[in-house]
Amino acid sequence: MANDVLVFGEMRGGELKKVTKELINTARTITEAGGGAIDALLIGEGAAGAAETIKDYGLRRITVTEDEPVKNYSTEGYAKVLTDIVQDHKPSYILVGATAMGRDLAPRTAARVNGVMFSDCIDVRMEDGICVVRRPVYSGKLYIELAREGERPTFISIRPNNIPPAEATGDGTEIVAHSSGVEADMIRALVKEIIPLSGGRPDLTEADVIVSGGRAMKDSSNFKILEELADLLGAAVGASRAAVDAGYAEHAIQVGQTGKIVNPKLYIACGISGAIQHLAGMRTSKVIVAINKDPNAPVFEKAHYGIVGDLFEIVPLLTEEIKKIM
Amino acid sequence: MKIITLLKRAPDTEARILINREGTGIQEEGVKFVISTYDEYAVEEGLRLKEKMGGDSKVTVVCVGPEEATEMIRTALAMGADDAVHICDPAIKESEPFITAAVLAKAIKDNGFDIIFCGKQAIDDDMAQVQSILAEMLDIPQVNVATSFEISESGDKAVLRRRIEGGDEKVETQLPVIISCEKGLNEPRYASLPGIMKAKKKEIRTKALADLGMADAQGEIRSKILKWLPIPKGGECKVVEGEDVPTAVKELVRLLREEAKAL
Numbered sequence: 001m002a003n004d005v006l007v008f009g010e011m012r013g014g015e016l017k018k019v020t021k022e023l024i025n026t027a028r029t030i031t032e033a034g035g036g037a038i039d040a041l042l043i044g045e046g047a048a049g050a051a052e053t054i055k056d057y058g059l060r061r062i063t064v065t066e067d068e069p070v071k072n073y074s075t076e077g078y079a080k081v082l083t084d085i086v087q088d089h090k091p092s093y094i095l096v097g098a099t100a101m102g103r104d105l106a107p108r109t110a111a112r113v114n115g116v117m118f119s120d121c122i123d124v125r126m127e128d129g130i131c132v133v134r135r136p137v138y139s140g141k142l143y144i145e146l147a148r149e150g151e152r153p154t155f156i157s158i159r160p161n162n163i164p165p166a167e168a169t170g171d172g173t174e175i176v177a178h179s180s181g182v183e184a185d186m187i188r189a190l191v192k193e194i195i196p197l198s199g200g201r202p203d204l205t206e207a208d209v210i211v212s213g214g215r216a217m218k219d220s221s222n223f224k225i226l227e228e229l230a231d232l233l234g235a236a237v238g239a240s241r242a243a244v245d246a247g248y249a250e251h252a253i254q255v256g257q258t259g260k261i262v263n264p265k266l267y268i269a270c271g272i273s274g275a276i277q278h279l280a281g282m283r284t285s286k287v288i289v290a291i292n293k294d295p296n297a298p299v300f301e302k303a304h305y306g307i308v309g310d311l312f313e314i315v316p317l318l319t320e321e322i323k324k325i326m
Numbered sequence: 327m328k329i330i331t332l333l334k335r336a337p338d339t340e341a342r343i344l345i346n347r348e349g350t351g352i353q354e355e356g357v358k359f360v361i362s363t364y365d366e367y368a369v370e371e372g373l374r375l376k377e378k379m380g381g382d383s384k385v386t387v388v389c390v391g392p393e394e395a396t397e398m399i400r401t402a403l404a405m406g407a408d409d410a411v412h413i414c415d416p417a418i419k420e421s422e423p424f425i426t427a428a429v430l431a432k433a434i435k436d437n438g439f440d441i442i443f444c445g446k447q448a449i450d451d452d453m454a455q456v457q458s459i460l461a462e463m464l465d466i467p468q469v470n471v472a473t474s475f476e477i478s479e480s481g482d483k484a485v486l487r488r489r490i491e492g493g494d495e496k497v498e499t500q501l502p503v504i505i506s507c508e509k510g511l512n513e514p515r516y517a518s519l520p521g522i523m524k525a526k527k528k529e530i531r532t533k534a535l536a537d538l539g540m541a542d543a544q545g546e547i548r549s550k551i552l553k554w555l556p557i558p559k560g561g562e563c564k565v566v567e568g569e570d571v572p573t574a575v576k577e578l579v580r581l582l583r584e585e586a587k588a589l
Contacts (some may be wrong), residue, residue, distance in 0.1 A: 005538070012491070073495070075458075075468055100490035104470045107455040111424070111462035116436040116548035119453045120437040132552060137451050141343040142352070149547050150575055189467035189499035191484075203491040233589075251510035252473075257339045257361050257449060258509050266588040277339040283557065287588040289578070290563070304586065306565040317575040325583060 003036030006091035008082065009062075010101050011044030016053055018156065018206065019097035021165035024057050026095055026124050026158055028166060031278050035139030036092065041062065043078055043180070047073040051175045058169035061176055069182040071193055075104055077182045080242065080244040082109045083139060084181065086153055093131065098157040099205070106155040115153035119145055120261075122162045122284075139257035160206060161263050161282075197252060204236045204260040209268075212238035212255055212282070213248070214309060216271025216293065220248045225312070226270060229319045232326070238262065238282075240272045256281035268318075270311045275291030291315065327382040327481065330434055331372040332372065332444035332457075332458025333402055336362035344556045352554075361398045367507035370514040371475055372443045380483060381471040388433055390418060390426050396530065403525035404517030405539045411437060415534045421451065424548060427459035432524060432538045441484075442504040446471045454506075460503045469497050470506045476506045 005027040010017040020040075027038040037060035042051055047064040057156035063085055070077045082105065086094060094109075096102035098120045110117040122143075123134040133156055134145050148154050194215065204210060213223055223237065230237045241256050247304040255262055257277040267285035271292060272278060279302050282288070289310050290303035300306045307314055337343060338358040346353045361369070369387070376383040387402045387410040389395050399410045411433050419425055434442065447454035454470070461468035473494060482501050487494040489508050504530040517525070535541060564580065568574030583589045 014383065075470075099470060100488070100495075103454050104458065104468070107423070107458035108462050108468065110455075111427070111459040116424070117453075117455055119455060134555075135452075136557075138337065138343045138352070139449065139452060140341070140557065142345060143557060144551050145553040145555065146549050148549055148550050152548065189469055189497055189503065191495045191497050193496045194490070194493055195487070195496060206491060226412070226482070251508075255508070266582070266586075273452055275340070276342060280339075287582070287586045289582070295565070300563045300565070301564045305578060306563045307574055307583060308565060308567075309571055313571055314575060316580065321575055321579040325579065325589065 001091065003030055003034035004089065004093060005030050005036060005038045005092045005093045005275050006086065006089060007038060007040040007051065008094065008096040008102070009040050009042040010099060011042055011047055011050060011099050014046030016042065016050035017097060017099065018165070019099065019160040020054065021057070021288055022160065022163045023097065023158055024054065024059070025093040025166035026163055027093070028129060029124055030126060031095055034129055036240060039089060039091065041082065043070050043081050044073065048175070048177065055173050055175070056168040056170050057166055057173070058171040059173045061174050063176050063178045065178045065180045067180050069184055069187065073101055074187045074191055075108055075189060076187045076193045077110045077180065077279050078105050079112060080182050080186065081180050082177070083112050085178070086113050092151070092154060094153060094155045096155065098156050098159045102157045106157050110153070110155045113153050117155040117157070118150050121158050122155050124156060124158070139277070141276070141280050159263070172325060201230060202234065204238055204255065204262050207236035207262070207264050209233045209235035209266045210238045210255070210262055210264045210285070211235050211268045211270065212240065212272060213243055213270050214272030215238040215242035215246055217243055217248050222312070225315045225319075229268070229315060229322070232319060232322055240275070240276060240278045242275070269299055269303070271313055272298045272299055274302060327375070327379045328436065328438050328440045329375055329381055329383060329385045330439045330442040331365070331368045331385060331387050331402065331407065331431065332442065333365045333369065333387050333389045333398060334448045335359050335360040335391045335398045336443070339363060345556060349554055358396070359394065359447070361401060362445055362448045362450070364447060364449070364507055364509065366442040366514040367509060367511045368443035368445055369402045369405055369407060370512045371505070371507055373515070374512065375477060376440065378477065379415070386410065386437055387412070388430060388437070390420065390429055399530055401517060401526050403528045404521040405515055406521060409528055410530045412530050412532045412534055413538065413575050417535055419547065421454055421551065422548060423455040423459055424546065427456045427463055429535070429538065429540065430456070430460055431463040432540055434535065440502050444504065444506050446506040446508050456489045457506045464502075465483070466498050466502045466504060468504045468506070469499055471508045472505050473508050473510055475505060475511065
């Protein structure tokens with residue numbers, strides 16, 4: 001109907017992803033201006049339990065599906081459920097997190113329902129009844145604003161950590177169980193297991209704080225000083241492409257245009273000169289601290305706070321100082 | 327085995343990107359264009375698979391793009407791809423992933439395919455949609471953001487890892503399948519001099535939409551770009567100084583706590 005919104009609540013490891021409440025807030029932006037109701041769909045193990053955590057968020061209906069073939073994520077299983085719900089409830093907008101799951105599921109489903117998709121949006125607003133999204137292009141070197149042409153199911157993936165999470169309104173919701181209708185043989189690409197990255201630190205795209213190292217780290221073993229600071233702050237550890245290419249860090253933790261695009265509350269860049277491709281990946285961080293020997297390093301143009309000097313002296317001191325106030 | 331690798335022409339990651347005077351796109355003058363970074367991993371993985379499977383396996387590059395994309399296609403041929411299909415038609419609106427996917431689907435069906443490799447996203451529009459829409463159009467499974475790939479002995483299945491938050495999913499898939507590649511999947515080879523010489527003789531089949539029997543592929547426009555915007559300028563950097571390093575660090579922590587409220 002008119003401006004009904006479906007929020008896809010992503011389940012991982014039995015838990016509802018944090019981005020879901022950011023999606024609910026985005027959905028409110030749409031319905032408050034254009035009318036319409038907000039529904040949510042949770043697929044996966046623990047969905048019914050997780051639905052309770054967003055029960056008081058003023059939704060019209062929460063649909064939960066957790067039967068065996070969709071307990072864990074698969075593109076084809078989840079795309080079938082999402083397609084069925086979209087065809088049944090006919091939402092105008094479908095919001096997903098711009099996560100590994102959302103970026104895989106949404107375009108596939110959009111194709112199935114003859115929709116349209118806007119990827120990796122950082123802002124959604126209503127202008128004269130038209131939904132306008134803003135998204136970075138060229139890895140954050142520019143932004144574009146877009147709107148859809150014609151009426152069709154519109155999938156919008158929202159980057160985590162950009163839009164504040166919704167607050168509960170106290171209005172209860174109906175929770176409806178839905179049978180997936182997925183048979184095992186419909187899933188041609190099956191997830192056999194999930195292999196966690198070592199370290200147990202938060203993921204770069206979800207972390208509130210990131211401590212990152214560049215070429216000046218000189219060796220992979222030197223990342224230990226960044227890890228100590230990171231663990232104190234509950235932070236993720238990142239690296240520049242220069243550090244990854246030099247073999248000091250794994251690509252899994254690379255920040256930048258050919259790595260992760262991040263926007264934590266605090267980004268501490270250690271020995272990173274600030275190549276365009278790195279800045280493109282972290283410039284939206286709320287507070288950027290640069291530690292670098294070279295006072296002319298481009299990273300200082302994007303940083304909010306800087307300190308010129310040797311990171312091997314500064315980082316351990318920083319860890320000590322922060323310990324004192326915690 | 328018929329191996330397809332998709333390729334896009336895009337600005338180099340080191341390029342400074344500015345909005346053009348009309349405000350309708352980017353300034354292309356002076357910008358260096360390359361194979362969209364992640365597509366290089368796709369070409370490399372295709373070549374490795376061909377080498378493994380042997381026999382009459384063949385790697386065909388399929389590219390939707392302007393005339394200038396020929397240069398990138400030649401690079402892939404010089405790396406070792408066998409031939410290429412270049413769909414080049416000014417009527418194709420590349421900002422519409424549904425159109426790009428429909429054109430690719432037709433060209434790939436015409437060619438025949440067992441497996442398709444592409445980059446996890448293009449490094450210009452960063453949409454990461456075409457491969458999943460294409461998979462739906464071809465009715466085949468998809469595995470996005472692959473960090474490892476192994477084909478089964480029989481060649482009809484593959485085991486992959488795909489990157490997710492905080493780890494990897496281990497996926498077993500049937501063929502045919504489309505796989506989008508993440509950096510780190512492999513180390514793309516450089517084109518050798520003999521490779522470059524050979525590439526000059528390899529066939530690039532250039533096709534317009536009419537050649538694909540798709541005169542009206544520009545039909546369904548689903549989105550419009552309203553505005554191009556520069557990114558906001560960064561604030562002034564407050565460089566913290568002190569009598570000595572420990573004092574400066576102390577001051578930094580105070581600022582982060584009291585002023586920035588980031589600690």
